[in-house]
Amino acid sequence: MVKSLLSKRSPLRILEDSTHGGPGRGAIAVLASPKGVGKTACLVHIATEKLFQGKPVIHVSYASRVDYIITWYEDIFKEIAKIRRLRKAVDVHDEIIKKRVIMNFKQEGMKTDQVLRSVEAMITFGKFSAETIIVDGYDFVLAGSADLRKFKEFARRMNIEIWFSASLRDPDGPLYDADGMPCVLIPHRSELDIVITLHAKGDFVELRVIKDHDHPAAGILPLKLDPKTLLIAQER
Amino acid sequence: MTTTIERMRNIGISAHIDSGKTTLTERILFYCKKIHKIHEVKGKDGVGATMDHMDLERERGITITSAATHVEWAGHAINIIDTPGHVDFTIEVERSLRVLDGAVLVLCSVGGVQSQTITVDRQLRRYNVPRIAFINKCDRVGANPFKVRDQLEEKLKHNAVLMQIPIGLEDRHRGIVDLVEMKAVYFDGRDGEVVRTEEIPAELRDESRRRRDELLDAASMFSDALTEAILEDRVAADLIHEAVRRGTIARKLTPVFLGSAYKNKGVQALLDGVVRYLPHPADVDNTAIEIDRDGRPFKLVSDPEAPAVLLAFKLEDGPYGQLTYIRVYQGHIGKGDEIVNTRSRQKIKVGRLIRMHADHMEDVAGAGAGDIAALFGIDCASGDTFAAPGLNLAMTSIYVPDPVISLAIKPADKNALDRMAKALNRFTKEDPTFRTHVDPESHETIIQGMGELHLDVYVERMKREYNAEVETGRPQVAYRESITSRVEFDYLHKKQTGGAGQFGRVIGYLEPLAEGTYEFVNEVKGGRIPREFILSCDKGFQSSLKKGELIGFPVIGVRVVLTDGAYHDVDSSDHAFQAAAVGAFRQVYRKAKPQILEPIMKVSVEGPSEFAGNIFASINQRRGIIVSSVEDGAFSRVDAEVPLSEMFGYSMQIRSLTQGKAEFTMEFLKYGRVPAPVAEELMARHADRKAQGAK
Numbered sequence: 001m002v003k004s005l006l007s008k009r010s011p012l013r014i015l016e017d018s019t020h021g022g023p024g025r026g027a028i029a030v031l032a033s034p035k036g037v038g039k040t041a042c043l044v045h046i047a048t049e050k051l052f053q054g055k056p057v058i059h060v061s062y063a064s065r066v067d068y069i070i071t072w073y074e075d076i077f078k079e080i081a082k083i084r085r086l087r088k089a090v091d092v093h094d095e096i097i098k099k100r101v102i103m104n105f106k107q108e109g110m111k112t113d114q115v116l117r118s119v120e121a122m123i124t125f126g127k128f129s130a131e132t133i134i135v136d137g138y139d140f141v142l143a144g145s146a147d148l149r150k151f152k153e154f155a156r157r158m159n160i161e162i163w164f165s166a167s168l169r170d171p172d173g174p175l176y177d178a179d180g181m182p183c184v185l186i187p188h189r190s191e192l193d194i195v196i197t198l199h200a201k202g203d204f205v206e207l208r209v210i211k212d213h214d215h216p217a218a219g220i221l222p223l224k225l226d227p228k229t230l231l232i233a234q235e236r
Numbered sequence: 237m238t239t240t241i242e243r244m245r246n247i248g249i250s251a252h253i254d255s256g257k258t259t260l261t262e263r264i265l266f267y268c269k270k271i272h273k274i275h276e277v278k279g280k281d282g283v284g285a286t287m288d289h290m291d292l293e294r295e296r297g298i299t300i301t302s303a304a305t306h307v308e309w310a311g312h313a314i315n316i317i318d319t320p321g322h323v324d325f326t327i328e329v330e331r332s333l334r335v336l337d338g339a340v341l342v343l344c345s346v347g348g349v350q351s352q353t354i355t356v357d358r359q360l361r362r363y364n365v366p367r368i369a370f371i372n373k374c375d376r377v378g379a380n381p382f383k384v385r386d387q388l389e390e391k392l393k394h395n396a397v398l399m400q401i402p403i404g405l406e407d408r409h410r411g412i413v414d415l416v417e418m419k420a421v422y423f424d425g426r427d428g429e430v431v432r433t434e435e436i437p438a439e440l441r442d443e444s445r446r447r448r449d450e451l452l453d454a455a456s457m458f459s460d461a462l463t464e465a466i467l468e469d470r471v472a473a474d475l476i477h478e479a480v481r482r483g484t485i486a487r488k489l490t491p492v493f494l495g496s497a498y499k500n501k502g503v504q505a506l507l508d509g510v511v512r513y514l515p516h517p518a519d520v521d522n523t524a525i526e527i528d529r530d531g532r533p534f535k536l537v538s539d540p541e542a543p544a545v546l547l548a549f550k551l552e553d554g555p556y557g558q559l560t561y562i563r564v565y566q567g568h569i570g571k572g573d574e575i576v577n578t579r580s581r582q583k584i585k586v587g588r589l590i591r592m593h594a595d596h597m598e599d600v601a602g603a604g605a606g607d608i609a610a611l612f613g614i615d616c617a618s619g620d621t622f623a624a625p626g627l628n629l630a631m632t633s634i635y636v637p638d639p640v641i642s643l644a645i646k647p648a649d650k651n652a653l654d655r656m657a658k659a660l661n662r663f664t665k666e667d668p669t670f671r672t673h674v675d676p677e678s679h680e681t682i683i684q685g686m687g688e689l690h691l692d693v694y695v696e697r698m699k700r701e702y703n704a705e706v707e708t709g710r711p712q713v714a715y716r717e718s719i720t721s722r723v724e725f726d727y728l729h730k731k732q733t734g735g736a737g738q739f740g741r742v743i744g745y746l747e748p749l750a751e752g753t754y755e756f757v758n759e760v761k762g763g764r765i766p767r768e769f770i771l772s773c774d775k776g777f778q779s780s781l782k783k784g785e786l787i788g789f790p791v792i793g794v795r796v797v798l799t800d801g802a803y804h805d806v807d808s809s810d811h812a813f814q815a816a817a818v819g820a821f822r823q824v825y826r827k828a829k830p831q832i833l834e835p836i837m838k839v840s841v842e843g844p845s846e847f848a849g850n851i852f853a854s855i856n857q858r859r860g861i862i863v864s865s866v867e868d869g870a871f872s873r874v875d876a877e878v879p880l881s882e883m884f885g886y887s888m889q890i891r892s893l894t895q896g897k898a899e900f901t902m903e904f905l906k907y908g909r910v911p912a913p914v915a916e917e918l919m920a921r922h923a924d925r926k927a928q929g930a931k
Contacts, residue, residue, distance in 0.1 A: 066864040066875070090750075094908075102864040110867070118848050118867060126852030126862055 012049035015196075015232070018218045019209055023163070023193050025131065026156040027213075028148075032166040032182040033198035034175070038205050038225045039165040042198065043134050044072045045232050046163055048080060050132045051096040058119060058130040059102045063137030066104050073100065079231050101128055112147040116154050123158060133162045140166045140184045148191040180210045198225070207232070239313040241518045241538055244606045245510055246563070248319045248332060250360060251342035252352040256372045260342055260497040261305075261318060267429065267504055268307035268314075304550070304561050304608045306591045306598075312511040315608040319356075331618065333363040334631070335549045335563040335608065338484075338514030340506065341369045345379040345405075345494065349387040351842040351873060351901050357392050366484050368513055369394070370506050371494040374402050375409040381494045394490040397454040399480075399509065400502070401447050402494055403437060412495060412502050413440055415448045416476050421505060428500025454489060455479040477512050484513040517606025522565050524621065524629040527578060534629055538605035540568040543624035544575060547631040548616050551666045553701070559590075559610045562603070565631070567624060570602030575622040578630055584622070588612040617665050639671055639684035640835040640880055640904050643691050644709035646680065655704035656681070663694055670694060677929060684714070687902065688884060713881040714835060715918065716907055717784030718793035719828035722747040727820035728802075729812055737807035740765075740816035742773055743800035746828055748793055754781055755795040765801040769813040773798055776817025785822075786830055786915075787922040792907070832915045833907040835880040841890060843898025845872040850893040858882035859911070877905060 016022035023029035031039050047057045061069055077096075081089040101122060105115055122128050135151075155162050168175045168182050176182055176197070185195060195211040205225035209218040223232050251257040305316045319332045319339075333339075339360050343353060360367055369388060371381040381402060388396035400412040403420060411422040413436050420437060424430040436444050452471065456463040459479035465471045483489025493509050495502015518538040524545060525531040536545055544567030552559045569575060573586045590597045590610050603609040616622075621630045647653040660672045660683070671684045685691045688711060698704040724745040731738040742765070749755055756774045765773070777796045784791040803813075839860065841851050845867055851874050855862055860878035883902060890898050910918065 066866060070864075097863075098861050101862050104864060104866040106866060106868040114845070114867075118845070118865070118872075121849035122852055122862070122865065125849040125856070127856045128852075128862070 012046055012232070014223055015046075015207075015221065018221050018223075019194050019196075019212045020215055023161040025159045025161055027193035028152055028155055028162045028164065028191060029194035029196070030164045030166050030185060030192055031196050031198060032168055032185060033200075034168045037198045037200050039167070039198060040072060040136055041076065042225065042232060043136055043163055043165050044069075044076045045080075047100070047132065047134050048073065048076050048096075051099050052080075052092075054099070055132060056099040056128060056130045057101075057132045057134060058122060058128065059100065059134045059136065060115065060119065061102065061104050061136045062110070062139070066102050069102050069104075069136075073097075076231065083231070101126070101130075112143075112150050116150060120154075120158065131160055133160055135162060135164045138164055138166070140164075140188065141169065143188070145187055145191075148188040152191045180208060182210075196221075241604070241606045242516050243312045243511075244516050245312055245314045245514055246317065246335060246337045246517065246606070246608055247314060247510060247514055248317045248336040248339040248365070249342060250319050250339050250356045250367075252344065252347070252350050252356065255342045255344040255347065255353075256497050257342050260340075260370065260372060260503065261316065263497045263500065263503045264316065264507060265305065265307060266427065267507065268309050304592060304610070306593055306608070309507045310511055314507075314510065317608070331549050333359055333365060335547065336363070336365050337517055337520045337606075338510070339365045339367045340510065341367045341490075343369060343371050343384050343388070344376075345371045345374045345381045345384055346376050348380075348384040349391045351840045351899065354391065355901055361487075364487065366487050366515055367490060368484060368506075368509050369396060369490050369492045370502075371492060372497055374405055374494055374501070375407065375496040375499045377406050379405045379409070381405075381492075385492050388490060388492065395454065395483075395488055396490045396492050397451050397480075398447055398494075399451065399491045400494055400505065401440065401444060403440065409496055409499065409501060412505060413444045414505065415444060415451050416473050418444065418448065423501050423504070428503070431504055452476070455483065458483040458486070458489065481513045485515045485519055524565070524631050527628045527630055536566040538566065540604040542567045542605075543627050544569050544573070545621065545623045545627065545629055545631075546575070548611075548614075548618060548620045548622065551616075551618050551662075552610075553662055557613060558615075559592075559612065560614045560616060561592075561608065561610045562622070564603050564605055564607050564609070566605050568602055568604040574625060576625050576627075577616055578621045578623055578628055580616070580620070582615075583625070584614055586611065587614075617668075619668065638714070639669060639686060640714050640837075641687060641691065642682050642684040642712045642714060643695075644675070644678070644680040644682055644712070645695065645706040646709075648705035648707055652704045652706065655702045656698060656706055659694075659698045659702040659704055663697070680709070686904070689887075711884060713879075715787060715789040715910070716833040717786050717789055717791045717830050718833055718907075719746060719748050719791070719825070719830050721829045723824040723828040725820040725824045727816055727823050729816035729819050730807075732807070736809075737804070738809065738812040738815065739802075739804035739807035740769065740772075740809075740812035741802035742798060742813070742816045742820050744796065744798040744820075746821075746824060747795050747797070749795040750793070753792045753794075754778065757795065757797040759797055759799045760801060765798070765803055765813070766808075769803060769808060769810065770798070772810040772813035773801075773817045776814035777821055779814070780818050780821035780825075784830060785825055786832055787918045788926075789832075791825075791830070792833070832910040832918060834910045834914075836877050836905050836908040837880050837883060837902045838905040839876045839878045839883070839886075839900055839902045840873060841876070841898055841900040842871065842873045843890075843894045845870055847894040847898055848872045848874070851890070851898060854886070854889055854893055858886070877908075878902075879908070879910075880904075 031042055033039055047059060050057050059069060077093055086092060103119060103122065123130055151162060166182060166185060168184060174183060177186065180197060181195065182197060185192060192211060193213050197208045197210055199206045199208065207221040207223050209221060211217055225232055249257050249261055307314050307316060317332045317336055341357060343349060371384050373379060374381060385396050385398055388394040399415055402409060403411040403413060411420060414421050418436060420434045422432045424432050452466055455476055456466055456479065459482060462475045462479045465475050480489060480491050484491060491509060491513055493502060493506045497503055522536045523533045524536055526534050546562045546564045548560050548562050550561035569586050571586055571589060574583060575586060576583050589600050589603060591600050592610055600609060623629050647656045663670050664672055669686050673682055675682050683691060695706060695708060698706055722745055726743045728741040729738060756777065758770050781791040781794060843851060852862060855876045855878060858878050859882050860876045863875045863877060865872060865874045890900055
């Protein structure tokens with residue numbers, strides 16, 4: 001149907017093609033950049049593309065209020081609908097939001113076990129068969145290596161893929177190592193299947209694949225973020 | 237007592253159901269020396285709190301109707317408008333909010349900010365009502381007013397500042413420290429009526445100083461004089477009061493009081509807070525709309541000399557006949573004055589004017605701007621505006637949502653019939669969201685409202701107040717039908733068998749209308765249909781919308797565009813064109829791919845996080861969509877969209893699933909498409925009913 005045709009042309013497809021099919025079930029991907037470059041928009045765009053494919057998404061947020069996140073989705077959806085000249089946008093919209101749940105964990109230092117327990121309850125008791133989980137606002141600096149392992153173990157057990165955003169803070173030292181790997185992610189390297197960094201380049205944002213499963217990473221992708229819409233766009 | 241407007245306060249006490257609102261109100265009345273004995277809610281003496289004058293409310297321990305009660309405190313006249321706490325009665329809540337100038341937001345020191353608190357606070361915000369907070373139940377196990385203050389900030393985004401700190405909590409709760417005067421305050425005597433001031437206990441001195449600094453910090457934002465005084469270290473209590481008052485009225489500061497109404501602690505200090513910080517009627521801008529000038533806003537002045545404008549905000553059937561509660565916004569009314577109901581244009585003469593106290597009424601000679609009083613023997617509906625002759629104003633109309641649920645009722649015996657009719661007549665006047673009609677096919681009396689509980693309460697009230705026992709049918713959801721695609725029609729209505737002939741032809745199309753119920757567009761050119769018959773077509777289409785073909789519910793979201801037609805000089809008539817429109821609609825309705833819509837409710841469930849899984853499951857079972865879940869420590873809130881038809885009995889289920897620890901609120905959100913299997917079932921049932929009716 002229309003929706004799947006749409007998805008074939010999507011930048012997400014290019015992203016997946018450049019990373020051996022994306023994270024895939026049981027794997028973890030991270031989008032990393034300093035604040036304000038466009039990680040959340042990027043994650044929401046990825047989630048929206050999944051929704052277009054009819055795949056349910058759980059959006060876990062540690063920071064933003066639910067209404068802010070919903071606004072992100074609304075804005076990204078509107079942009080996509082405009083760019084692709086979506087007909088019956090309202091119907092498509094109503095259809096896809098049924099496949100999205102936002103889970104907001106407010107308290108600072110909320111235990112990973114408790115978060116995963118709730119997400120699992122949503123999947124099993126709420127009969128919400130998510131394939132993709134988006135985790136926004138997770139603090140990799142505070143995270144112990146055990147926490148990431150728990151996420152990884154959860155992804156495998158539940159057979160889902162998890163997309164994280166990682167905010168890179170103002171440096172006391174360098175943000176990245178010599179290979180371009182964000183320093184905060186180095187301790188968690190073994191749990192992460194895909195690492196993509198975002199770099200502001202004046203009038204656009206560049207995406208670089210730093211880690212791609214066990215393959216050599218593809219480096220700079222033919223994708224960039226449009227600074228106006230913050231959508232991932234194909235480079236012409 | 238005649239009171240200057242500066243010494244008047246019209247306040248509401250808004251709260252989550254179990255936060256002790258009724259007990260607090262009761263204590264306020266007591267300390268204001270208006271009643272002589274304290275009754276507990278559901279107390280042993282069976283009398284119940286004074287404000288709860290309806291049996292049903294007593295039994296359930298909740299206050300459903302709003303009444304205005306007049307009390308006096310520290311030389312000020314306070315009208316307490318009792319606002320109902322349940323979301324099902326939103327219209328009543330909102331109507332009372334319209335007449336408030338300020339509110340006390342009551343919170344439980346254990347439960348804190350809960351989903352209903354959020355609803356109530358949102359309503360207060362919508363009507364720009366300044367508020368002060370009272371953290372009640374500081375004597376309860378687990379009391380933590382500091383946490384509740386934090387929640388006011390985090391969950392409700394209030395700039396909440398403690399005016400007091402507790403002296404002891406739970407069973408050691410003995411009094412409060414007043415952070416303005418820096419004194420300890422205790423409440424002695426059998427009923428806490430003796431206020432004793434002492435030095436602050438040594439162990440609380442540091443904390444008091446720290447909290448006072450916070451208070452000064454927050455208050456100084458609203459007063460340069462206070463800022464200066466702080467720098468020069470000569471802060472006087474009056475300066476603080478003035479600054480807090482400014483911040484409160486600007487709705488940028490929420491002073492927080494605390495205590496335990498049940499244990500008679502802190503209520504007098506709260507009353508001082510009401511008169512000190514909440515606005516008087518002239519502090520508040522009120523506007524009406526000019527009926528003759530397209531609803532242009534009209535600023536009202538709280539000048540007693542100006543022509544009178546008042547709002548009837550509540551009707552009540554008392555033992556002495558009908559009482560109409562009014563708020564005067566401008567001018568003054570007295571016995572014998574003539575005023576006009578601007579809706580019905582009816583002129584009335586002000587007769588007996590009274591002021592309601594908790595347990596008696598007092599005759600008053602008049603009521604001026606800002607005042608709340610009640611009129612006897614006036615026929616009007618709630619929400620009507622009265623004005624001095626020559627002023628055609630309406631107080632801003634209050635949004636009235638359409639009912640979403642209906643119930644067939646039948647009097648249990650012949651005697652009950654009259655009483656039922658009387659009760660229904662009263663209820664529909666009191667509450668615009670409660671409606672009633674007789675179904676033309678089944679001849680049953682149908683009542684309609686905003687939710688299951690809403691209708692339950694009225695059925696109970698019929699029994700108790702009117703002695704009208706009724707049997708009820710199954711609650712019925714207010715479905716709608718609508719079309720999904722554009723269709724063209726060309727219909728000729730022609731009859732020439734005996735008598736006058738009938739002739740009318742209509743050509744045009746129907747198309748879905750995204751927003752609204754119905755729109756009629758006339759694009760007929762060159763008099764192909766004479767103008768007088770265009771209106772007939774419009775009428776004909778409108779009558780077709782009353783009952784859709786799928787399941788017999790009203791059709792919404794239709795635009796009819798009439799493009800062409802034909803008429804006959806002799807045989808065309810109003811009737812013929814109406815019939816042509818009806819025929820055209822019937823001809824093409826099915827082709828327009830009609831669908832069934834159902835009311836979708838916005839449901840918010842809140843409870844301990846350990847039950848989150850049960851809550852998710854309960855919503856999933858009911859065809860609900862979980863929009864979000866928010867976990868805040870041990871508490872979770874789940875927001876979902878659930879069809880109303882699936883919400884019956886939910887309160888029972890949610891209680892049993894969570895050991896009574898979760899609660900939910902629900903309000904109408906939108907109409908949504910019914911899934912195919914449900915639609916088929918509804919259509920089959922409709923067909924059955926029709927077949928039975930035909931027999």
